[in-house]
Amino acid sequence: MPADFILRPIDPEKDGPALHAIFGDEESCRFMTRPAAATVAETIALMREFHGDGSGINCVIADTADGPALGRVAVYSHGRNNVWEAACMIAPAARGRNLAARALAIALDEAFTRLGARRIMADIDPENAASIRVFERLGFTLEGRLRGEWEMHIGIRDSLIYGLLRDDPRPWRNWNL
Numbered sequence: 001m002p003a004d005f006i007l008r009p010i011d012p013e014k015d016g017p018a019l020h021a022i023f024g025d026e027e028s029c030r031f032m033t034r035p036a037a038a039t040v041a042e043t044i045a046l047m048r049e050f051h052g053d054g055s056g057i058n059c060v061i062a063d064t065a066d067g068p069a070l071g072r073v074a075v076y077s078h079g080r081n082n083v084w085e086a087a088c089m090i091a092p093a094a095r096g097r098n099l100a101a102r103a104l105a106i107a108l109d110e111a112f113t114r115l116g117a118r119r120i121m122a123d124i125d126p127e128n129a130a131s132i133r134v135f136e137r138l139g140f141t142l143e144g145r146l147r148g149e150w151e152m153h154i155g156i157r158d159s160l161i162y163g164l165l166r167d168d169p170r171p172w173r174n175w176n177l
Contacts, residue, residue, distance in 0.1 A: 003102065003106075004063070004097075005061050005062065005063055005070070005097075005099060005102070005103065006061075006062055006063070006064065006065055007059040007060070007061060007073065007103055007106055007107065008059060008060060008062060008065060009058065009059055009060075010047060010050075010051060010058050010059060010060050010069075010072065012044050012045075012047035012048045012051060013044060015047065015060050015068075015069040016040055016041075016043045016044035016047055017040050017043075017068075018060075018068035018069040018070075018091070019043055019047060019060070019069050019072060019091075020037065020039075020040045020043040021091040021092065021093065022071065022072070022089045022090070022091050022092075023036060023037045023042075023043045023046055023047075023089075024036050024037045024038070024039075024040070024042075024043055025092060027092075028089060028091075028092065030128075030154060031124075031125040031127070031128045031131075031152075031154075031157075032152070032153075033150060033152050033153075034152075034153060035153040047072075050072075050074065050076075055076075055077060056074065056075050056076035056077055056084065056111075056115065057073070057074060057075040057076075057107045057110055057111060057115070058072070058074045058076070059072070059073050059074070059103075059107065060072055060073075061073060061090070061094075061099050061103045069091070070090065070091050070093075070094035070099060071088065071089055071090035071091055071094060071099055071100065071103065072087075072088065072089050073086075073087070073088045073100075073103045073104055073106075073107045074086070074087050074088070074107075075087075075107050075108065075110075075111040075115070075117070075120060077115075078121075081118065081119075082115075082116055082117055082118035082119070083117075083118065083119045083120075083121065084111055084115065084117045084119070084120045084121070085120070085121050085122065085123065086104060086107065086108065086111070086120050086121070086122050086135075087122070088100045088103060088104050088107075088131075088134070100130075100131075100134045101134045101137050101138060101172070102172075102175070104134065104135075104138060105138060105170075105172035105175070108120060108138065108164065108170070108172075109170070112166050117166065118165070118166050119163055119164070119165050119166070120163070120164050121143075121161060121162060121163045121164075122135045122140060122161075122162040122163075123149075123159045123160075123161060124159065124160045124161075124162060125150075125157055125158070125159070125160070126145070126157075126158050126159075126160050132160065132162075135162045136162075137171070138164065138170075138171065138172060139164055139168055139169055139170060139171045139172075140162035140163060140164045141162060141163055141164070141168075142160060142161075142162055143161045143162065143163045144160075144161050145158055145159070145160055145161070146158060146159040146161060
């Protein structure tokens with residue numbers, strides 16, 4: 001069964017306006033280290049910053065190859081020992097389709113295969129129940145809590161650290177993506 005979405009490399013200028021539905025939304029950005037972007041231009045600048053040197057996976061989720069971005073999925077290097085971090089955000093209007101878990105599953109397989117990741121981690125705010133559900137569904141293990149880890153626009157926050165190793169089971173391989 002083919003997926004009802006595609007992943008394509010992000011184009012900050014082209015995808016910025018659609019991604020502003022996420023990165024310009026206070027509630028969507030609640031658990032980010034910075035507040036929501038005030039303008040589309042700020043969102044585009046943020047996407048350029050996130051793109052960095054282009055060495056990781058930085059894709060948009062869309063219904064079609066030329067369709068508007070419904071979300072963003074990323075796996076980016078921590079710069080040490082083949083440890084990578086995964087993240088995903090979905091536009092409010094596109095939620096409820098399980099896009100985060102399904103898109104991350106594709107990106108995780110690519111990170112382990114193409115990028116040679118040994119470990120992929122996720123750093124999640126303890127109150128971000130939706131992200132916790134997604135990463136647990138993908139087989140990530142809660143490894144610990146870092147107290148007072150982040151100084152953010154909403155205050156000092158703890159982090160829950162989740163991890164998935166290259167040889168861990170990948171439950172999504174039994175899903176119909």
